[in-house]
Amino acid sequence: xxxxITMGQFFPGKSVVHRMDPRVKLxxxxxxxxxxxxxxxxxxxxxxxxxxxxxxxxxxVPMKLYMKSLKPILFIVAFTAILNLFYGTGExxxxxxxxxxxxxxxxxxxxxxxxxxxxILISSILTFTTSPTQLTDAIERLLKPLGYLHIxxxxxxxxxxxxxxxxxxxxxxxxxxMAAQKARGADMxxxxxxxxxxxxxxxxxxxxxxxxxxxxxxxxxMESRCxxxxxxxxxxxxxxxxxxxxxxxxxxxxFLGVFIVLNTVIPPIIR
Amino acid sequence: MSFIECRNLHFSYGEETGExxxxxxxxxxxxxxxxxxxxxxxGKSTMAKLFNGMLVPNSGxxxxxxxxxxxxxxxxxxxxxxxxVQQNPDNQMVAGIVEExxxxxxxxxxxxxxxxxxxxxxxxxxxxxxxxREHAPHKLSGGQKQRVAIAGVIAMETDCIVLDxxxxxxxxxxxxxxMDTITYLNREKGITIILITHYMDEAVRADxxxxxxxxxxxTDGDPRTVFSQVELLKRHHxxxxxxxxxxxxLNAAGCSIPGMPLDEAECLSALKTxxxx
Numbered sequence: 001x002x003x004x005i006t007m008g009q010f011f012p013g014k015s016v017v018h019r020m021d022p023r024v025k026l027x028x029x030x031x032x033x034x035x036x037x038x039x040x041x042x043x044x045x046x047x048x049x050x051x052x053x054x055x056x057x058x059x060x061v062p063m064k065l066y067m068k069s070l071k072p073i074l075f076i077v078a079f080t081a082i083l084n085l086f087y088g089t090g091e092x093x094x095x096x097x098x099x100x101x102x103x104x105x106x107x108x109x110x111x112x113x114x115x116x117x118x119x120i121l122i123s124s125i126l127t128f129t130t131s132p133t134q135l136t137d138a139i140e141r142l143l144k145p146l147g148y149l150h151i152x153x154x155x156x157x158x159x160x161x162x163x164x165x166x167x168x169x170x171x172x173x174x175x176x177x178m179a180a181q182k183a184r185g186a187d188m189x190x191x192x193x194x195x196x197x198x199x200x201x202x203x204x205x206x207x208x209x210x211x212x213x214x215x216x217x218x219x220x221x222m223e224s225r226c227x228x229x230x231x232x233x234x235x236x237x238x239x240x241x242x243x244x245x246x247x248x249x250x251x252x253x254x255f256l257g258v259f260i261v262l263n264t265v266i267p268p269i270i271r
Numbered sequence: 272m273s274f275i276e277c278r279n280l281h282f283s284y285g286e287e288t289g290e291x292x293x294x295x296x297x298x299x300x301x302x303x304x305x306x307x308x309x310x311x312x313x314g315k316s317t318m319a320k321l322f323n324g325m326l327v328p329n330s331g332x333x334x335x336x337x338x339x340x341x342x343x344x345x346x347x348x349x350x351x352x353x354x355x356v357q358q359n360p361d362n363q364m365v366a367g368i369v370e371e372x373x374x375x376x377x378x379x380x381x382x383x384x385x386x387x388x389x390x391x392x393x394x395x396x397x398x399x400x401x402x403x404r405e406h407a408p409h410k411l412s413g414g415q416k417q418r419v420a421i422a423g424v425i426a427m428e429t430d431c432i433v434l435d436x437x438x439x440x441x442x443x444x445x446x447x448x449x450m451d452t453i454t455y456l457n458r459e460k461g462i463t464i465i466l467i468t469h470y471m472d473e474a475v476r477a478d479x480x481x482x483x484x485x486x487x488x489x490t491d492g493d494p495r496t497v498f499s500q501v502e503l504l505k506r507h508h509x510x511x512x513x514x515x516x517x518x519x520x521l522n523a524a525g526c527s528i529p530g531m532p533l534d535e536a537e538c539l540s541a542l543k544t545x546x547x548x
Contacts, residue, residue, distance in 0.1 A: 010367075012405055132367045165367045168409040214362045221363035224323055224355040225376035225423060226347050236374035236387040 010131050015060035016244055017129045022138035024245045028252060029126045035259060036118045040268035044259055045114065051255060052118050052125075061128045069124045070117060077116050084109035107269050132164035134237075141239060154230030162218070166211075173210060177203050272337060273298035274431065274463060275322060275353070279331040282317055291317050293486045294331070299465065301430065304457040306477035306494075307467045308509070314486045315467045319435040322465065323353040336430070351380065354424030358436045360416035361409075369411075369419050370395065370404040376427035387426075394426040395419075397460065398452050414445025418452055425456070431463035432456070438473065450476060471498075471512040475533045482509065499531040514538035 012018075017025070032052065039045040056066060088105020095101070127135070140157035147153045178188065181202050188199045280295040291314045299305055309315045320326040321333050324340035333340045335349045354376075357363050366372040370391050377387045395401040398418040408416055417437050424432050434453065438446040450473055456462045466477060474480050480497040482489040484507045490497055498504070498511045501519045505511075511519065514532045518541060522528055528545045532538040 010407075131371075133371045161366060165365065165408075168407070169361050172409065214359075217357055217359055217362035218365070220320070220325060220355070221357060221420075222365060222375075224325060224350055225365075225427065226350050226379040227375075228347065228379065232381045234378055234381050234384060234387065236371070236378060236384055236391060238384050 009127065011061050011065065011128050012131070013060055013129065015058060015129065017055060017059040017125065019242070019244055020129075020248065021239055021241055021245045022130050022134040023142055023239060024241070024248060025126050025130055026135070026138045026142065028248070029122055031252065032122050033119055035256075036115050036122075038263065039259075040263055040270075041266045042269060043266050044263045045111070047255070047259065047262070049114070049118060052121055055125045056121065059125050059129050061125075065128065066121055066124055070120055073116065073120055077113050080116065081109040081113040084112050104270050111269070133161055136160045136164070137235070137237070137239065154233075158230075166214070169214075170207065170211065174203060174207055177206050274301040274303075274336060275299040275465075276334040277321070277331070278334075280321065280328045280333065281330045282314075282321065282326065282328050284317075290329075291486050292328070295486075295488060297481065297488065297491075299431075299463065301463055302457075302461050304454075304464045304476075304478045305466070306474035306480045307465060307483065308469065308471070308474050308480060309483035309489075310469070310509070313483045315483050316435050318483070319355060319433050319465075319467050322431075322433045323355050324349040325355065350429075351427060352429055353431045353433060354427055354429040356417070356420050356424060356432060356434045356437050358439050360413055360420055360440070363420050363423075364408045364416070367407055368404075369400065369406050369408060372408060372419060373404075373422045373426050376423055380427065390426045390428065391422075394422040397425055397456065398422045399448075412445060413441040414448040417441065417445065417449050421449070421452060421456075425460075425462075429462075431465065433465045433467070435467045436469070437466075438468065438470065446470075446473075471510050472534075475512055482507075484509070494533055495531055498533060 032048065036045070036048050036052075039048050056063065085101055085105050085108075086099060088102035088108055090102045090104045092100035092102050093106075130138075136157045139160070140153055143151075143153045143156075182188065186199060186202060188196065188203075191199070275298070277295055277297040280292050281290060282292040283290040295314075295318070307315050307318060317326060321328060321340070322335070324333070324335075324346045327333075327341045336352050338345050338349055338352075340346065340349050364372045365375045373391045373394055374387050377390055382390070391404075392401065395404055398421050400415060400418050400422060403411065403415065403419075408419060411419065421432065421434075421437075432453075437453075438449050441449065453464055453466060454476055457464045464477075466473065468474060475494050475498075477494060479492065480494050481491045482497060482504070489507060489509075490500060490503060498515045501511055501515065510516070512533055514534055514537060517538060518528050518530075518532055526545065528541055530537075530541055532541045
């Protein structure tokens, strides 16, 4: 049940997107998220969505998984869309007393829904095709300049690597503890919200205790393997920009040019 | 000079718990396969951490390859020589991918990337986990995880591996895999092995068995000599291998079976000779 969560999971593969430099992927993810929010008309929105689907197709990860990653946020999408529906300006199309729905409101809510969905899809491409280690590695390299300001970039990246490494382990453990408590008669499915949260306490306490024990063991293991911070450390996998990365970067620059032109030439949908 | 030299070790975790080790003297030679046996709380896990300088004795010295583990600046040098594998395979993996976890040690040592690649591949091949190099550790079985942990130590090219109850959390099959790997590394690669365990059947596979009880060394010798002291071991509530136990009981009941068999095959042949088959 808990392991059903697909968001943030990595699916090993050999596709073009998998082989891309994680730094490039990370930057492009941010870039496209900014783009989808900058798109002011349906044309620019459509080409951004097209780029997003091109990425999905190239990743060779089954579409089903992307759909699965959307599932948990459908509620948020619906909620924001409905909320936006009532905040439009201009001539009301339908009005129930003080509540009025305008054309702008409808367009706005459609756009916000599309934006959130695309945002999730784009970040899913990143997490599906990039191993956690690669991802933290990319963050470490990209943030390296901050090291000169005495910000502990390496330590931060190491913390992320370990946190991501232990997510499945701790999820598995949570399920085991829940099963153990249920076997002892714990009731976790009935009752109101507060009662249910309270029922989680006997799960959380053992989980925390064991997490501390794990942390202690891990510290011993890391120290035994000569870990002494980021100084003088090398990497087995060196990030290198390849042909794929250059091609992608060039096409994205072209995309940016087209995007800017179209976004200014074609009038925005919402005035 | 021995590879690891322990002289008059005294150790305590603090005032309340009292002293755990009361004057241990132990020498381990290069290339040996030593099993360290004893009850829970007899101080054997403490010994594991003393061997690579994770703990430092209150008095006495531990020298690895001539280096005193008590000198803080030299502890990295000690750990390049003596690696540690712990009981819980889940808790000693750092990275989310097998090969990256194995690379963690060499990366800390500042080795060139191509050399790390070579070492990681060789280490994974040595433990028979090369095909799993791109897997996530949480999808492996216990025995496989423990073999990856061993590979992580091999990749550092340590001369000695200390294993602190590496099979305690594994099923019989995983236990077999790990024991085969350890034996292979000792016999074929010449790596010194210190195996801490409470399974007698595992201890039998070592060249030398050291039995600890109450923070002292009870007896030390090759498996046959150690396990023939059945009375001594029993007095300290320690087990002997099942085969040895059977022959010991038969002899106590009036038979006179010669020799001290350590495993099933030996036991069977001893019994066959005795009844004249």
